Amino acid sequence: MKASLKSLDYSVLQQCMHCGMCLPACPTYDATKKERHSPRGRISLMRAVADDELKLTPAFADEMSYCLGCLACQTACPAGVDYSNLLETARAEVAASGLNRTVSSRFWRAVTIRGLFMNPRLLRVAGRLLRLYQRLGLQTAFRRIGLTRLLPADLRRLEPQCPTVSPKFSHELIRPVELPAKKQHRVALLTGCVQDLTFSDVNRDTADVLLANGCEVVTPPVQPCCGSLHAHNGEPGPARTLARRMIDLFPPSQFDTIITNAGGCGNHLRHYGQLLADDPAYAARAKEWDAKVKDVHEWLLEKGCVAPRAGLGDLTVTYHDSCHLTHGQKVTRQPRDLLRLIPGLRLVELPEANWCCGSAGIYNITQPEQSEQLLVRKVGHVISTGATVLATANPGCHLQIERGLRQAGSPVTLLQPVTLLARAYRKERSAESMTA
Amino acid sequence: MGAADPTFVDALRATVGAPHVLTSPEDTLPYGFDGTAALKGPVGAVVLPGSTEEVAAVMRLAHGRGVPVVTRGSGTGLSGGSVPSPGSLVLCLVRMDQVLAVDAPNLTVRVQAGAITAAVDAAANEHGLFYPPDPGSMKISTIGGNVAENSGGLRGLKYGVTRDYVMGLEVVLPDGRVARFGNACVKDVAGYSMKDLFIGSEGTLGIITEVLLRLLPRPAARRTMLATYATMEEAAQTVSDIIAARIIPCTLEFLDRTTVGCVEDYAKIGLPRDCEALLLMETDGHPAAVAEEAGRMAEIARARGAREVRTAADEAEAARLATARRSAFSALARVRPTTILEDVTVPRDRLAEMVGYIAEVAKKRRLRVGTFGHMGDGNLHPTFLTDERDADEMARVHEALEDIVTKTLAVGGTITGEHGVGLAKKAWLRRQVGEGSHDLMRELKRAWDPRGLLNPGKIFD
Ligand SMILES: Cc1cc2nc3c(=O)[nH]c(=O)nc-3n(C[C@H](O)[C@H](O)[C@H](O)COP(=O)(O)OP(=O)(O)OC[C@H]3O[C@@H](n4cnc5c(N)ncnc54)[C@H](O)[C@@H]3O)c2cc1C
Ligand code: SF4
Ligand code: SF4
Numbered sequence: 001m002k003a004s005l006k007s008l009d010y011s012v013l014q015q016c017m018h019c020g021m022c023l024p025a026c027p028t029y030d031a032t033k034k035e036r037h038s039p040r041g042r043i044s045l046m047r048a049v050a051d052d053e054l055k056l057t058p059a060f061a062d063e064m065s066y067c068l069g070c071l072a073c074q075t076a077c078p079a080g081v082d083y084s085n086l087l088e089t090a091r092a093e094v095a096a097s098g099l100n101r102t103v104s105s106r107f108w109r110a111v112t113i114r115g116l117f118m119n120p121r122l123l124r125v126a127g128r129l130l131r132l133y134q135r136l137g138l139q140t141a142f143r144r145i146g147l148t149r150l151l152p153a154d155l156r157r158l159e160p161q162c163p164t165v166s167p168k169f170s171h172e173l174i175r176p177v178e179l180p181a182k183k184q185h186r187v188a189l190l191t192g193c194v195q196d197l198t199f200s201d202v203n204r205d206t207a208d209v210l211l212a213n214g215c216e217v218v219t220p221p222v223q224p225c226c227g228s229l230h231a232h233n234g235e236p237g238p239a240r241t242l243a244r245r246m247i248d249l250f251p252p253s254q255f256d257t258i259i260t261n262a263g264g265c266g267n268h269l270r271h272y273g274q275l276l277a278d279d280p281a282y283a284a285r286a287k288e289w290d291a292k293v294k295d296v297h298e299w300l301l302e303k304g305c306v307a308p309r310a311g312l313g314d315l316t317v318t319y320h321d322s323c324h325l326t327h328g329q330k331v332t333r334q335p336r337d338l339l340r341l342i343p344g345l346r347l348v349e350l351p352e353a354n355w356c357c358g359s360a361g362i363y364n365i366t367q368p369e370q371s372e373q374l375l376v377r378k379v380g381h382v383i384s385t386g387a388t389v390l391a392t393a394n395p396g397c398h399l400q401i402e403r404g405l406r407q408a409g410s411p412v413t414l415l416q417p418v419t420l421l422a423r424a425y426r427k428e429r430s431a432e433s434m435t436a
Numbered sequence: 437m438g439a440a441d442p443t444f445v446d447a448l449r450a451t452v453g454a455p456h457v458l459t460s461p462e463d464t465l466p467y468g469f470d471g472t473a474a475l476k477g478p479v480g481a482v483v484l485p486g487s488t489e490e491v492a493a494v495m496r497l498a499h500g501r502g503v504p505v506v507t508r509g510s511g512t513g514l515s516g517g518s519v520p521s522p523g524s525l526v527l528c529l530v531r532m533d534q535v536l537a538v539d540a541p542n543l544t545v546r547v548q549a550g551a552i553t554a555a556v557d558a559a560a561n562e563h564g565l566f567y568p569p570d571p572g573s574m575k576i577s578t579i580g581g582n583v584a585e586n587s588g589g590l591r592g593l594k595y596g597v598t599r600d601y602v603m604g605l606e607v608v609l610p611d612g613r614v615a616r617f618g619n620a621c622v623k624d625v626a627g628y629s630m631k632d633l634f635i636g637s638e639g640t641l642g643i644i645t646e647v648l649l650r651l652l653p654r655p656a657a658r659r660t661m662l663a664t665y666a667t668m669e670e671a672a673q674t675v676s677d678i679i680a681a682r683i684i685p686c687t688l689e690f691l692d693r694t695t696v697g698c699v700e701d702y703a704k705i706g707l708p709r710d711c712e713a714l715l716l717m718e719t720d721g722h723p724a725a726v727a728e729e730a731g732r733m734a735e736i737a738r739a740r741g742a743r744e745v746r747t748a749a750d751e752a753e754a755a756r757l758a759t760a761r762r763s764a765f766s767a768l769a770r771v772r773p774t775t776i777l778e779d780v781t782v783p784r785d786r787l788a789e790m791v792g793y794i795a796e797v798a799k800k801r802r803l804r805v806g807t808f809g810h811m812g813d814g815n816l817h818p819t820f821l822t823d824e825r826d827a828d829e830m831a832r833v834h835e836a837l838e839d840i841v842t843k844t845l846a847v848g849g850t851i852t853g854e855h856g857v858g859l860a861k862k863a864w865l866r867r868q869v870g871e872g873s874h875d876l877m878r879e880l881k882r883a884w885d886p887r888g889l890l891n892p893g894k895i896f897d
Pocket of ligand 1: 021529570573590
């Protein structure tokens with residue numbers, strides 16, 4: 001990844017032939033019908049900056065921030081434009097110029113990107129505090145007596161959005177090395193940041209599914225953040241540091257595969273090669289790393305996932321494609337196919353299944369209005385399917401849509417596909433032990 | 437006066453509301469180009485009106501102050517039609533995107549000019565009807581743009597082009613008057629057929645604000661086939677033979693080897709990369725007729741040397757193939773930075789000859805070319821894969837275009853089958869239509885728009 005648009009290879013900028021085929025896929029163009037808010041428009045602005053036709057202005061910075069980074073345009077683009085690369089470069093240039101306008105956005109960047117997400121232990125401490133606050137009922141009490149009103153506006157808006165922290169983190173649920181009955185593969189399991197704090201049980205489920213499919217699962221208890229938040233928000237320096245730490249912790253040559261279960265992380269994890277291309281000490285390993293990283297659904301199907309013999313009863317499930325899984329990693333069929341392996345489970349297609357839910361990393365913090373509109377649209381579609389379970393494979397989407405469903409008073413349960421699969425395997429085992 | 441003049445901008449804001457008038461460079465820069473390679477222009481201001489009344493009010497303002505106006509739909513045009521002339525006001529219709537009413541008993545639909553082509557067909561589909569013209573850009577092109585370019589599509593062979601479906605138009609004239617032409621009657625000979633003048637007028641005569649379109653009953657069955665060939669001439673000959681055999685399939689689309697490779701890189705649907713030419717053939721209608729026609733087409737293809745003729749297993753596969761074909765032009769941009777595409781159309785019995793000639797020219801001028809097109813219509817899109825920063829190569833591209841145009845006119849063809857003249861083909865129009873015709877067109881334009889405010893510099897100077 002380059003630090004400025006000008007230093008980007010011109011062929012990347014010039015790849016867009018402005019045909020407009022990506023416009024109907026773009027949620028921000030759909031919402032506003034203005035070219036500037038379309039992929040084609042944004043690329044033309046980036047090119048104008050690179051060509052010195054446009055200065056780096058606050059309006060340019062705003063535009064880069066208004067983009068969801070959902071990469072739907074990348075799927076739609078027949079010309080093979082590398083939008084993700086362009087956007088990350090543009091955001092890095094904006095961040096370096098100090099143009100991010102609002103104080104709050106700078107505050108959040110400092111707290112999250114440069115602070116918490118650089119240090120896994122610190123993140124867990126913050127998680128523990130939050131857990132305590134939630135567990136002691138302080139949340140309810142504070143809300144009742146209106147103390148939350150004392151919070152700054154940004155925090156007040158976010159406070160009810162704040163996810164409930166898992167009672168245990170991943171390392172309390174998964175041993176560093178776990179062995180299957182019959183070992184066929186040796187895999188590393190990446191536990192992620194948000195996934196670790198709020199869905200550590202999904203990490204446990206992922207380990208169980210991998211064990212059931214013959215994997216020795218290696219899960220170091222303390223793992224660095226993958227750096228996706230940093231890269232997507234214009235902080236390539238910290239992103240590189242984190243990528244190096246990851247490679248050190250999981251030397252790619254020691255594993256058959258490196259498994260990720262969070263769509264957003266996965267997309268970034270597969271691009272360490274590009275990120276560290278100019279680092280002679282890491283470039284080769286980064287390439288090897290990219291080849292080993294696999295999304296859990298993709299990998300399971302590639303290896304021929306064992307079908308569970310027991311089901312979860314009559315269950316109507318619908319599936320939401322997380323942007324970075326579907327547009328970034330092109331994994332769309334696999335999660336659906338995995339769900340179909342579960343006996344008795346009926347999968348119904350979600351209208352606009354691959355339209356962004358508005359979570360988009362920290363987008364729901366930086367662009368609340370657009371985020372909320374997308375969420376309402378998503379929730380409406382989920383309810384229209386009549387499914388009782390919505391499956392999705394990214395913690396960001398999970399939190400966002402769950403909040404939307406609760407706001408709408410909907411009882412639909414949110415689960416990740418691996419959780420459903422793990423539950424079916426457990427059912428199978430308990431049924432077998434009963435008959436034995 | 438330029439569109440960026442502050443008093444003019446204030447007046448625009450008062451007319452359509454401030455959020456719908458754009459003036460900052462970040463806002464306007466993205467309206468400086470359309471889908472045409474290597475063409476762009478500086479925008480004065482952009483206005484996005486929400487109704488015919490607002491369009492009329494904007495035109496009255498512009499007329500009063502002598503501000504040139506460039507009408508724009510989604511900016512997918514391929515002849516530079518909506519590329520702004522310096523200082524002009526870009527009037528973009530995408531906010532006026534409503535499908536107003538489907539009149540199922542009369543087989544018509546009334547839409548605003550900014551309605552997306554695919555949305556019109558989707559609305560018709562809800563009534564078991566269909567809107568046949570389906571340009572490759574249908575998911576984003578506007579009906580207004582389609583009418584203004586008289587766009588064709590993949591089904592043109594059997595169903596014709598946009599013109600064949602326009603029954604009525606509402607148009608805002610250069611001075612801001614609103615006029616309506618045509619009506620919902622199947623027959624109408626009251627006065628001149630003014631609507632026909634506007635079809636293909638490329639934004640130079642008036643701003644189309646509403647369109648009344650003819651619909652057809654949706655065909656009960658269709659079948660899609662792929663035939664692959666070892667030479668391009670065999671594919672071209674197959675098309676000529678099918679038409680000579682009095683079969684009118686709805687689609688006969690052609691892709692050459694380069695194009696197939698690019699499309700496959702994008703769509704990944706298993707197209708054969710090792711063939712020199714690929715024909716996408718489709719027939720629709722009564723199930724029995726479809727079966728019979730498909731059989732005869734496959735036979736002709738084999739007789740002409742097709743290596744393989746494959747039938748799409750189901751609707752989903754047929755749709756994937758059509759979508760892949762629609763991406764051809766953009767997919768070719770994978771190869772080189774600049775993609776310059778031609779739009780020549782020749783009588784169909786001259787197709788094989790033309791296809792061979794294009795390959796010859798590319799070789800002679802040392803250029804990479806990917807050719808695809810609506811072969812059933814005799815409409816080819818040889819696309820030069822080049823780099824606008826390489827002056828020498830660009831000079832050779834221009835020589836090649838000159839060669840192709842000369843040949844096209846020699847075999848009785850046209851320089852543009854569906855993309856329009858705009859800026860890109862302006863230099864050759866006179867040569868094709870002749871002095872008299874060219875002058876007449878310009879006189880007509882002058883009578884209609886004496887101050888030359890609408891899309892100045894397009895089609896002719
Ligand atoms: C990938 C791709 C595939 C394509 N495939 C085809 C194809 O198969 N067949 C085909 O014919 N074309 C095709 N095109 C060309 C293009 O999509 C069509 O010309 C289309 O009709 C343009 O519509 P638009 O809304 O984008 O118009 P624009 O590009 O915005 O405008 C085109 C012209 O129409 C004028 N105009 C637009 N709206 C109005 C209005 N309301 N009133 C008056 N004038 C107006 C403009 O001034 C301009 O001159 C393709 C383009 C692309 C990028
Ligand atoms: S990003 Fe791709 S689809 Fe969008 S305008 Fe550019 S080339 Fe076309
Ligand atoms: S990433 Fe998403 S929001 Fe941004 S330009 Fe692409 S489609 Fe639009």
